[in-house]
Amino acid sequence: EAGVAQSPRYKIIEKRQSVAFWCNPISGHATLYWYQQILGQGPKLLIQFQNNGVVDDSQLPKDRFSAERLKGVDSTLKIQPAKLEDSAVYLCASSLNNQPQHFGDGTRLSIL
């Protein structure tokens, strides 16, 4: 079974620039999650999708972060404009029918 795919693995941008991350979940997994993991901390949920609908985006900074999951499969997470405090690893995960989540390897974002 192919795992959760994320790209790019690394991204370096300057503050105030925009950036986008892509996630392809495990085939058939209806639930998709985006997490932010700041260095030295545990992952924090940003947004959760069920198919192409949003279940929970209570911790998503909506003034600069956006996410979509068109057609209920792939998802993109965008930051515009980026701030220094957005430096983190962005993890995508997917799950099937409330089973445990499977994580991708993440995108490491550095803001200069």
Added chain:
Amino acid sequence: AQSVTQLDSQVPVFEEAPVELRCNYSSSVSVYLFWYVQYPNQGLQLLLKYLSGSTLVKGINGFEAEFNKSQTSFHLRKPSVHISDTAEYFCAVRASGGAQKLVFGQGTRLTINP
């Protein structure tokens, strides 16, 4: 809402020694509990989970954990560690039922010394 406290940010042990990584949680509803491992530059991999039933759960790589409802704990143990167990370990909790989000602890860095 749920919360998780991992009581040790770093745990150094010698190879072949036993180890316990401590995790306490808080919740007003019944929960599911998980331990994940994260190797450098990788995502999180599920070690084990407690959903219901036996309070002692066994996972991959020789790890096990015990759910203690009265002490709201879910400590992770391994009787004999190996160099390859060096990693970051995260305890996580979610409310049972429905599509509930995972809440993670801060993580415990396990370092195995030869």
